[in-house]
Amino acid sequence: xxxxxxxxxxxxxxxxxxxxxxxxxxxxxxxxxxxxxxxxxxxxxxxxxxxxxxxxxxxxxxxxxxxxxxxxxxxxxxxxxxxxxxxxxxxxxxxxxxxxxxxxxxxxxxxxxxxxxxxxxxxxxxxxxxxxxxxxxxxxxxxxxxxxxxxxxxxxxxxxxxxxxxxxxxxxxxxxxxxxxxxxxxxxxxxxxxxxxxxxxxxxxxxxxxxxxxxxxxxxxxxxxxxxxxxxxxxxxxxxxxxxxxxxxxxxxxxxxxxxxxxxxxxxxxxxxxxxxxxxxxxxxxxxxxxxxxxxxxxxxxxxxxxxxxxxxxxxxxxxxxxxxxxxxxxxxxxxxxxxxxxxxxxxxxxxxxxxxxxxxxxxxxxxxxxxxxxxx
Amino acid sequence: xxxxxxxxxxxxxxxxxxxxxxxxxxxxxxxxxxxxxxxxxxxxxxxxxxxxxxxxxxxxxxxxxxxxxxxxxxxxxxxxxxxxxxxxxxxxxxxxxxxxxxxxxxxxxxxxxxxxxxxxxxxxxxxxxxxxxxxxxxxxxxxxxxxxxxxxxxxxxxxxxxxxxxxxxxxxxxxxxxxxxxxxxxxxxxxxxxxxxxxxxxxxxxxxxxxxxxxxxxxxxxxxxxxxxxxxxxxxxxxxxxxxxxxxxxxxxxxxxxxxxxxxxxxxxxxxxxxxxxxxxxxxxxxxxxxxxxxxxxxxxxxxxxxxxxxxxxxxxxxxxxxxxxxxxxxxxxxxxxxxxxxxxxxxxxxxxxxxxxxxxxxxxxxxxxxxxxxxxxxxxxxxxxxxxxxxxxxxxxxxxx
Numbered sequence: 001x002x003x004x005x006x007x008x009x010x011x012x013x014x015x016x017x018x019x020x021x022x023x024x025x026x027x028x029x030x031x032x033x034x035x036x037x038x039x040x041x042x043x044x045x046x047x048x049x050x051x052x053x054x055x056x057x058x059x060x061x062x063x064x065x066x067x068x069x070x071x072x073x074x075x076x077x078x079x080x081x082x083x084x085x086x087x088x089x090x091x092x093x094x095x096x097x098x099x100x101x102x103x104x105x106x107x108x109x110x111x112x113x114x115x116x117x118x119x120x121x122x123x124x125x126x127x128x129x130x131x132x133x134x135x136x137x138x139x140x141x142x143x144x145x146x147x148x149x150x151x152x153x154x155x156x157x158x159x160x161x162x163x164x165x166x167x168x169x170x171x172x173x174x175x176x177x178x179x180x181x182x183x184x185x186x187x188x189x190x191x192x193x194x195x196x197x198x199x200x201x202x203x204x205x206x207x208x209x210x211x212x213x214x215x216x217x218x219x220x221x222x223x224x225x226x227x228x229x230x231x232x233x234x235x236x237x238x239x240x241x242x243x244x245x246x247x248x249x250x251x252x253x254x255x256x257x258x259x260x261x262x263x264x265x266x267x268x269x270x271x272x273x274x275x276x277x278x279x280x281x282x283x284x285x286x287x288x289x290x291x292x293x294x295x296x297x298x299x300x301x302x303x304x305x306x307x308x309x310x311x312x313x314x315x316x317x318x319x320x321x322x323x324x325x326x327x328x329x330x331x332x333x334x335x336x337x338x339x340x341x342x343x344x345x346x347x348x349x350x351x352x353x354x355x356x357x358x359x360x361x362x363x364x365x366x367x368x369x370x371x372x373x374x375x376x377x
Numbered sequence: 378x379x380x381x382x383x384x385x386x387x388x389x390x391x392x393x394x395x396x397x398x399x400x401x402x403x404x405x406x407x408x409x410x411x412x413x414x415x416x417x418x419x420x421x422x423x424x425x426x427x428x429x430x431x432x433x434x435x436x437x438x439x440x441x442x443x444x445x446x447x448x449x450x451x452x453x454x455x456x457x458x459x460x461x462x463x464x465x466x467x468x469x470x471x472x473x474x475x476x477x478x479x480x481x482x483x484x485x486x487x488x489x490x491x492x493x494x495x496x497x498x499x500x501x502x503x504x505x506x507x508x509x510x511x512x513x514x515x516x517x518x519x520x521x522x523x524x525x526x527x528x529x530x531x532x533x534x535x536x537x538x539x540x541x542x543x544x545x546x547x548x549x550x551x552x553x554x555x556x557x558x559x560x561x562x563x564x565x566x567x568x569x570x571x572x573x574x575x576x577x578x579x580x581x582x583x584x585x586x587x588x589x590x591x592x593x594x595x596x597x598x599x600x601x602x603x604x605x606x607x608x609x610x611x612x613x614x615x616x617x618x619x620x621x622x623x624x625x626x627x628x629x630x631x632x633x634x635x636x637x638x639x640x641x642x643x644x645x646x647x648x649x650x651x652x653x654x655x656x657x658x659x660x661x662x663x664x665x666x667x668x669x670x671x672x673x674x675x676x677x678x679x680x681x682x683x684x685x686x687x688x689x690x691x692x693x694x695x696x697x698x699x700x701x702x703x704x705x706x707x708x709x710x711x712x713x714x715x716x717x718x719x720x721x722x723x724x725x726x727x728x729x730x731x732x733x734x735x736x737x738x739x740x741x742x743x744x745x746x747x748x749x750x751x752x753x754x755x756x757x758x759x760x761x762x763x764x765x766x767x768x769x770x771x772x773x774x775x776x777x778x779x
Contacts, residue, residue, distance in 0.1 A: 020691065020693070020694065022694060023691075023693060023694050023697050026697045026698070026701055027697065029701075030697075030700075030701070033701065033704065033705070034704060037704060037705055037708045037709070038708070040719070040720060040723055041708050041709055041714065041719050041723055042708060042714045043714065043715075043718040043719065044446070044529070044530045044533075044714065044715075044718065045529070045533070045718060046715070046717075046718060047717075047718065048717065049717075050717070065568070091575060092745055092747060092751060093751055094737065094741075097717075110566070110567070110568075113564075113566045114564070114566065115564070115565065115566065115567060115568060115569040116567075116568050116569065117568070117569045117570075117571055118568045118569065118570055118571070119571050119572070119573065120570055120571065120572040120573070121572075121573055121575060122572060122573070122574045122575065123574075123575060123576065124574035124575055124576045124577030124578065124580050124584075124744075125576045125577060125584070125585060125740050125744045125745060126585050126715060127446070127447070127577055127580040127581055127582050127584065127585045128446040128447075128530070128580075128582060128585070129715055130574055130577070130580050131446075131447065131534065131580050132533065132534065132537075134572055134574075135533075135534065135537030135538075136537075137570065137572075138537070138540075138541060138570065139537065139540060141567070141568050141570050142540070142541070142544045144567050144568060145548075145565055145566065145567030145568065146544075146548075146567075147567075148566035148567040149548075149551070149565050149566045149567060151566070152563075152566045153555065153560070153563075156560055156563075158555065158558065158560060161515065161551060161554065161555075162515060162516060162517045163517055163547055163551070164512055164515075164517065164518065164546075164547045164550035164551050164554070165467070165512075165517070165518050165520060165543055165546055165547040165550065166517050166518070166519055166520070166543070166547075167519075167520045167522050167539055167540065167543045168519050168520065168521055168522065169522040169523075169524055169536060169539070170521065170522065170523050170524070171524045171525075171526040171532065172493060172523065172524065172525055172526060173525055173526050173527050174526030174527055174529055174532070175526060176526075177526050177529040177532045177533050177536075178529055179529045179530060181526075181527075181529065182527060182528055182529045182530070194700070198696070198700070199693075199697075202692070202693050202696070206692070206693065209612075209613065209692075210612070210613070286424070287422070287424070288422065288425070288609075289605070289609070289692040289693070289696075290425065290601070290602075290605040290606075290609065290692065291422065291424050291425050291428060293601070293605065293692075293696050294425070294428035294432060294601070295428065297432060298428070298431060298432045298435055302432070302435060302436065302439070306436075306439045306440075306443060306444070307439065307443060311444075311713065312443055312444050312445060312446070313445075313446075313528055313530075313531060315450075315452070316445040316446070316447065316448065316449070317442065317443045317445060318442050318443075321442050321443050335496075338527055339496075342527050343494055343527070345494065349494060349495060
């Protein structure tokens with residue numbers, strides 16, 4: 001292997017990237033766009049749930065119960081319905097996500113110190129939101145019950161008791177339970193996969209499709225030199241995007257960065273190599289750019305997005321799918337990112353992931369060189 | 378003499394038989410040739426054929442099985458410093474619920490920290506040594522909860538479950554106390570909740586995501602194929618060859634978009650069938666309405682694909698542009714992340730997103746059994762957006778050809 005030839009290939013690829021100013025701009029803008037989207041738009045924190053109420057009682061008691069909902073930041077009272085049908089229509093149209101039905105004997109039962117049955121109707125088409133709304137409703141009902149029970153005790157001549165048990169939660173690493181702190185570290189892995197797999201997936205197949213590969217073949221350049229030379233510029237682009245993503249995440253969106261920046265960069269380099277090797281393999285196997293593009297989406301991008309623990313928690317997946325996630329590199333990288341960003345982990349907590357990524361990088365390079373044939377097909 | 382030569386020439390080059398047909402006739406004729414050519418080009422390549430089938434199915438499997446935000450079996454550690462009957466009863470309530478799996482009993486705070494840092498547990502319940510004493514005295518006993526907030530959604534839901542179990546336990550204790558103090562038969566006052574989850578009684582994530590996958594396929598496949606097919610011809614120079622044939626630019630456009638719209642539709646139907654038959658997603662509304670909505674929706678996706686082809690000279694540019702368009706379109710559609718949680722200014726932007734409307738239609742028809750009486754505004758929006766997209770991009774396309 002000769003350094004000068006590798007360097008020549010790298011420079012050529014570099015020119016290719018730089019000549020196409022718009023593509024380069026988009027590649028650099030990509031992390032910015034993704035960060036903005038995930039920072040501002042993506043949130044599973046449910047607030048201001050639109051709700052409708054059917055109050056059959058229309059008493060002071062029922063209004064005070066409803067007021068607990070309208071006063072909470074989690075609910076937004078939009079409609080008072082006249083009958084059950086109307087509330088059903090609101091939910092059908094998606095105008096409210098939740099309906100509350102208070103029975104006609106609400107105040108009677110409350111005053112008598114008995115339990116009034118309140119119906120909660122939920123739009124289950126968004127299942128996660130429905131679950132979270134239900135948790136909120138239960139929380140409000142618990143507080144209400146506690147108050148009413150205390151009142152009843154006092155009325156019966158007892159002393160107002162202290163609540164026997166109280167939970168005192170302490171939340172670590174993401175104190176406010178903000179979903180941006182969960183998404184943004186993992187997003188770095190998505191960005192790296194885009195650069196690594198999606199872009200490099202085109203590198204070799206493009207030369208074949210345009211017929212310039214034949215020119216390259218006739219030169220004395222060896223295939224290792226070709227591969228490394230072609231990948232090097234993308235490696236640098238990956239590092240640039242990494243830096244951009246970290247800066248945006250920590251400055252604009254104030255995601256805590258508690259670990260070592262150097263360690264993150266080092267481990268990221270290993271992951272970029274894995275991604276580049278995958279992209280290279282796709283590029284040598286695929287015959288057309290459109291095929292390479294599709295393969296990169298399925299093998300590179302989708303698993304990073306869906307199976308790595310970036311959006312969906314791996315522990316909630318069925319067992320056979322959890323096994324599969326052990327075979328994909330982004331899983332380890334997403335863990336590394338979250339640990340370093342939020343938990344401030346050092347290498348002693350991450351050496352398993354690191355070793356697996358190194359193994360995958362070596363295997364990936366081997367497969368990429370094997371599958372690349374520098375001869376006319 | 379000159380006339381004769383011209384006639385001979387026409388005889389020896391009868392390559393344009395379309396002139397004999399009526400205007401209507403030859404239009405469809407030429408479009409049909411291009412249509413068949415494009416279909417052959419896509420379906421000829423075995424590997425490309427696979428990519429039309431495999432990625433949609435992959436998405437379906439992932440969203441059917443993996444996209445699960447229901448929280449169950451949370452790995453939990455317990456440190457019971459009291460070791461009393463009362464503390465054990467409380468912990469038993471946690472252990473026997475389906476939400477918590479008690480897997481570890483750390484002895485020291487350091488052990489707790491290590492467990493959480495390593496991610497072995499995301500929750501630790503710590504009962505102080507004065508727990509039962511305070512309960513007996515009538516004081517408030519404190520239970521410490523340490524929660525790993527990294528997975529914010531899980532954390533939020535876990536906190537809800539914890540609150541419920543603690544308050545149920547607390548109420549039982551209180552009522553026992555009151556009974557002892559002479560208020561026999563005392564019962565809790567307040568409300569009893571009775572919840573019904575409509576359309577999805579068990580609140581299963583898959584019923585939310587799978588209709589979305591169908592929409593995403595109907596969206597993506599035509600965009601990618603249209604954009605790449607046109608740019609590819611431009612890149613390898615065959616677009617010029619097509620240009621010198623008598624085909625008109627709008628015939629060219631039709632021939633270059635229709636096949637991909639059809640492939641997208643076929644893909645969407647395939648996914649819908651698997652979703653209904655294998656993943657048991659209920660189809661409560663009218664399938665024809667769904668088909669109609671899908672056709673309107675395809676106008677937008679084909680239009681976007683055409684537009685991307687006009688702003689790209691190389692396939693790599695087309696690919697990056699597609700990506701740049703696709704990400705916001707997905708995230709700002711309600712496909713996975715609820716629109717209501719977004720800031721207001723961003724919610725206004727989503728009104729320009731055709732995917733937003735199609736998702737409402739597809740979820741409405743599948744889960745809620747909605748009809749046109751409810752979904753007409755979304756249908757109308759799709760027609761308008763699709764029309765505008767196609768109009769603008771075809772104008773750009775024609776300009777670019779010249």
